[in-house]
Amino acid sequence: EAxxxxxxxxxxxxxxxxxxxxxxxxxxxxxxxxxxxxxxQGPELLIRYENEEAVDDSQLxxxxxxxxxxxxxxxxxKIQPAELGDSAVYLCASSWRDRNTEAFFGQGTRLTVV
Amino acid sequence: xxSVAQPEDQVNVAxxxxxxxxCTYSVSGNPYLFWYVQYPNRGLQFLLKYxxxxxxxxxxxxxxxxxxxxxxxxxxxxxxxxxxxxxLYFCAVRGTTGGGNKLTxxxxxxxxxxx
Numbered sequence: 001e002a003x004x005x006x007x008x009x010x011x012x013x014x015x016x017x018x019x020x021x022x023x024x025x026x027x028x029x030x031x032x033x034x035x036x037x038x039x040x041q042g043p044e045l046l047i048r049y050e051n052e053e054a055v056d057d058s059q060l061x062x063x064x065x066x067x068x069x070x071x072x073x074x075x076x077x078k079i080q081p082a083e084l085g086d087s088a089v090y091l092c093a094s095s096w097r098d099r100n101t102e103a104f105f106g107q108g109t110r111l112t113v114v
Numbered sequence: 115x116x117s118v119a120q121p122e123d124q125v126n127v128a129x130x131x132x133x134x135x136x137c138t139y140s141v142s143g144n145p146y147l148f149w150y151v152q153y154p155n156r157g158l159q160f161l162l163k164y165x166x167x168x169x170x171x172x173x174x175x176x177x178x179x180x181x182x183x184x185x186x187x188x189x190x191x192x193x194x195x196x197x198x199x200x201x202l203y204f205c206a207v208r209g210t211t212g213g214g215n216k217l218t219x220x221x222x223x224x225x226x227x228x229x
Contacts, residue, residue, distance in 0.1 A: 004157075031215050042120075042204055042219040043158070056216055091157060095215070099208045100146050100165045103217055105157035 002026070006092050006106035014114055018080035021109045025073070025094030032069055033103060034077050035091040043091055049075065050097065082113045116141040118205050118220035126226045127195045135190040135223045137205030147188040148206040148217070149179055158204060164188060175199070195227045 005024040013019050025032050030051055035043035046065065048056040051072035060067065064083070069075040079086055089110050095103040117140045127133045139145055146165055150158040162173025169181045179190045188205060205220045 033217065035219075040202075040222070040224075042118075042221045045216065045218070048216060050215065093158075093217075095217075097215060099210060099215055100163075102148055102160045102163055104160065105150075107155075107157045110155075 004092055004094055004104050004106035006090075006109055008109055009107060010110050010112075012112045012114060013082055015084055016081040018078065019082055019111060020079075021077045021090050021092075021111075023075045023077070023092030023106060025075070025092070026104055028096075029094035029104075030072070030097040031095045031103075032075050033091075033093040033095075034067060034075070035093065037089045037091055037108070039088075046077070046090075079111075082111075084113050087111055087113045116207055116209050116216065116218045118207050118218055120203075120205055120220035120223045122223050123221075124224040124226065126228065129197050129227050129229050130194050133190075133192050133195045133199070133225065133227070135203050135205075135225060137188045137190065137220060138186050139188060139205070139207045140186065141207050141209035143209045143211030145186075145188075146208040146210065147179075147181065148208075149173065149177070149188075149190050150204045150206065150219075152202040152204065152222075161190075161203075195225075197227050197229060200225055200227045 032049040034046040037043045049069045067077045089108040091108045093103040093105045119138045148163045149161040164181045172178045
């Protein structure tokens with residue numbers, strides 16, 4: 001079974017530029033998460049999807065971040081414009097809808113804003 | 115709101131000795147609890163989970179965790195540590211009521227196993 005696939009693995013951009021991250025979850029998983037992880041810290045939820053619906057985006061900085069999950073499968077997270085403080089690892093995860101199931105994570109995208 | 119606390123930023127242990135990584139939680143209803151491990155430049159890898167039943171759950175690579183409802187804790191343990199266990203460990207929780215399928219993580223504990 002293929003795992004969660006994220007691209008790109010690394011991205012370096014100048015501040016004020018746009019950037020996008022892509023995630024392909026495990027086939028059949030209803031729930032998709034985007035987390036941000038700062039160095040040495042735990043993942044912080046940005047947005048959670050149930051199928052194509054964003055059900056928890058309270059931590060997403062909506063002035064510059066946006067996300068979509070077309071057809072309830074792949075998802076894209078966008079930042080426009082990027083700021084220096086956005087440098088972090090962006091993790092995508094997916095799981096079944098059942099609360100007792102574990103989430104599976106992709107390898108993440110390391111973003112550096114210079 | 116649900117939350118997880120990992121009180122130790124770092125745990126050091128000698129190879130062959132038992133290890134414990136601590137976790138306490140706060141959640142609505144009963145908890146579903148998870149442990150993940152992260153190696154450098156990698157995503158999080160699932161180790162084990164507590165859903166219901168036996169308070170001692172066993173997982174990958176010889177790890178186990180003990181659920182204690184009265185102390186709201188879910189400590190990760192291993193009887194004999196290996197150098198290769200050195201990594202960043204995260205505890206996570208979901209509640210059985212409210213919050214939907216939200217999965218909340220602690221801040222992580224760096225485990226260092228030395229020869």
